[in-house]
Amino acid sequence: MEGFPRPVLLVSRCLEFDNVRYNGQKVSSPIVRDLMQFADMKIVCPEVEIGLGVPRETLRIVRINGEHRLIQTKGGLDFTERMNSFAEKFLDELGEVDGFIFKGLSPSMGLGNVKVYGKAEMSPVVERSSGFFAGHVIDRYHGYPMEESERLLNVHIRHHFLTSLYAFADFRQIKNQGSMDLLMDFHRKNVFLFMSYSPLLLDKMSGLISGTESEKMVFDEYTSLLKEMLRKPGSEVLKIETAKKMLLTSGDKDNNEILFFDNMLRRFSENRISWDAVIEVLRMFSFRTLGEESHKDRFLYPYPEELKAPVDESRGKDYWDNEWNKE
Structure with a gap:
């Protein structure tokens, strides 16, 4: 099978690595466990890095005079400047990275939906935001694959994240070599995948690599288009249309095979079979x-098969082991 690159991931340190949460625990994350043997991981716990102990008093994002501040609930200490300074320095020195997996709802690492309070204690939630460290990541790496560990329990979100992550890792290696031949090969093996995301952006990419612009301009613009392409999955209709087009390019088929496949796509659209x-x-x-x-085709093989989510985790369970069904 076609070899895959090793993505570089920045991961919250509390996800499967160390007991560094505010309560002295670590968090189970199936996708982090699954990726450990396939990716190179860089880990960080910003709260520990700025000098807070384990366990520690919780932090809150508090809106004060219209500005978000990072406040410790007990004592009211303000860690805003210290966190911002650490985040900037850490990301300056991070090096190459293809994606991010963070702990959701964390005031430092949550990518979205983090509670913002009106006061440090005894106050209602006044809005939602990203965590302080994560906010710096979003600003610097806008368009890169990034998710919260909790959301990655969803098979559809997990599939899109892994698809994007491996596309970014593959493209990073090609961009580092600056080879137009390798870029064209990357584009060819992603044509159907990109078609299922956005035919319009695919056309722009195809025109770009067949044009006369300088290599630097081509790679820079292709990078921007790739970020826009993989921002979110394409529609179900696009996936079905892409599958039909791929079938027509896969050699001779008789009418019965074509009818069989059309029927499969109909059943998929009716949610009766899986993608x-x-x-x-x-x-x-x-x-x-x-x-x-x-x-080699990334529509068919977007990432290593070992990273696919289990189809039925309870498949081996004996549902008939009960009192009324015993001999």
């Missing part, structure tokens, strides 16, 4: 035509 079932059939047709070369 994975559609992809498996496409993989079969593609392999019949291209052999091992079919494994």
Whole structure:
């Protein structure tokens, strides 16, 4: 199977690594565990890095005179400047990175939906925001794959995140080499994937790499288009249309096979079969035509198979082990 790059991830240190949460615990994260053998991880706990102990009094984002401040609930100490200074210095020295997985709802690491209070204690929530450290990441790495660990429990969010992460990792290696030949190869193996996200942006990318601009301009503009392309998944209609187009390019098929596949797509649109079932059939047709070369296509193989979420985690459970069903 086509080899995949090793993505570089920045991960909240409390996710599977160390007991550094405010309560002295760490947090279970299935996707972080799964990625450990496939990615290079950089970890950080900003609250510990700015000198707060474990365990520690909780921090809150508090709106004071229209400005967000990072306040410790007991004692009212203000850590805003210290956190901002640490975040800037840390990100200046971070180096290459392809994506981010953070602890949700954290006043330092939450990417969104973090509570903002009117006062440090005994106050209602007045708005929602990103955490202080995460806010700096969002500003610097806008468009990069980033998610909260809790949201990645959802199979659809997990699939999109992994798809984007591996596309960014692959592109980073190509961009570092500055090779137009490698860029065109990257584009070819992502054509159907990008088609399922945005045909309009795909056309812009295709025109860009076939134009006469300088290599630097091409890579810079392609980077911007890639960020826009992978910001969120395409529609269900686009996925179905892309699957149809891929089928037509995968060699000769008789009418019965085409009708069978059309029926599969209809059942998928009615939510009666999964998208994975559609992809498996496409993989079969593609392999019949291209052999091992079919494994290069990122619409069919966007990331390592070992990272796919379990289809049915309770499949082995015996639901008939009960008193009324015993002999």
